[in-house]
Amino acid sequence: SQQGEEDPQALSIQEGENATMNCSYKTSINNLQWYRQNSGRGLVHLILIRSNEREKHSGRLRVTLDTSKKSSSLLITASRAADTASYFCATGKGGATNKLIFGTGTLLAVQP
Amino acid sequence: DVKVTQSSRYLVKRTGEKVFLECVQDMDHENMFWYRQDPGLGLRLIYFSYDVKMKEKGDIPEGYSVSREKKERFSLILESASTNQTSMYLCASSHITGTGTRWSNQPQHFGDGTRLSIL
Numbered sequence: 001s002q003q004g005e006e007d008p009q010a011l012s013i014q015e016g017e018n019a020t021m022n023c024s025y026k027t028s029i030n031n032l033q034w035y036r037q038n039s040g041r042g043l044v045h046l047i048l049i050r051s052n053e054r055e056k057h058s059g060r061l062r063v064t065l066d067t068s069k070k071s072s073s074l075l076i077t078a079s080r081a082a083d084t085a086s087y088f089c090a091t092g093k094g095g096a097t098n099k100l101i102f103g104t105g106t107l108l109a110v111q112p
Numbered sequence: 113d114v115k116v117t118q119s120s121r122y123l124v125k126r127t128g129e130k131v132f133l134e135c136v137q138d139m140d141h142e143n144m145f146w147y148r149q150d151p152g153l154g155l156r157l158i159y160f161s162y163d164v165k166m167k168e169k170g171d172i173p174e175g176y177s178v179s180r181e182k183k184e185r186f187s188l189i190l191e192s193a194s195t196n197q198t199s200m201y202l203c204a205s206s207h208i209t210g211t212g213t214r215w216s217n218q219p220q221h222f223g224d225g226t227r228l229s230i231l
Contacts, residue, residue, distance in 0.1 A: 031217050042116070042202055042222030043155075088154065092217030098143045098162075098206045099170075100220060104154035 006089060006106040014111050019076040021106040023089030024069075030094030032065055032072050037086045037105070046074075046087075081112045115139075118203050118223035125230055131190040133226050135203030142208045144186035145220065146170075146178065149200040161186055162208075193230045201226045 007022045023032070031050045035043040049056045049065045049072070056063045062075040076083055086107050090100040119134035137144065143162050147155040147170075157170030159178040167178050175197060179187045186205075190197055204220040 033217070033219060040225070040227075042224045043204075043220075045219035045221070048217070048219060090220075094217055098208060098217050098220070099157065099160065100217065101157075102147075102155040104152060 006087070006103045008106060009104070010107045010109070012109045012111065013079060015079060015081055017079055019079050019083070019108055019110070021074045021087050021108070023072045023074070023103055025072075025089075025091050025103075026070065027091075028093070029067075029091045031092045032063075033090045033092065033100065034061075034063060034072075034074050035088045035090060035102075037088065039085070043088065076108075079108075079110045081110050084108060084110045116203055116205055116221050116223040118201075118226050120226050121224060123226055123228045125190075125193050125228065127193060127195060127230060129190075129193045131193050131228070131230075133188040133190075133201055133203075133228070135186045135188070135205075135223055136184050137186075137205040137221070138184065139205065139207070139221070140183065141205035141221075142183075143206045144180065145204040145206075146176075146186065146188045147202045147204065148172070149202055149225070155202065158188065195230050197228070198230045199228060201228055 005024050033048045034046045037043045047058045049063050060077045065072045086105045088105045090102045092100050116137045125131050145160040146158045149155050156172050161167045161180040177189045202225045203223045206218045206220045
């Protein structure tokens, strides 16, 4: 079952521009996570935001969470060609098993 | 750094074969997961394990089984491979934090994936 749905499905920008990706989900969550996947590789964890947090920063990444709208956004500032990848949101309900439900991803292309 | 190692990057098998995909993690994580990834469908959970010899079905367990005899190793088994099991398979592991009712999700750490083709 899909919990997170990313928007847009694909995004193409120039190096130096900002990239914004959105994620919507359907049920209550304990936390929301963002992952990056380079072509043909596994996923790499970027950032985790808990349900009682509204905003979180990590380097050039800024994540917001609006639990009333069941949505999150990932902003990458001053993008680089190396940021070209697919980005996935994943929602967790907590619990010892640490299950996450992943969305279908946004493919970001940063043109040099 | 956490390392999750999948035994093969690419694998080609024939319909009806029994296929084993192996995954090893080196961080003493309690939880391990197997996903398959298909275009337009994202990651779908096949099985997960929260302890040695413990396993639970995910969203798409049909046609698969798993084995976790040691904490660091989690194997995915395709009992009789079929062409619709051609996919990218990803293994992940994670730690548990919290107690009682206050469990908190932790990041999952992924291997590089096995691209499996069933002919």
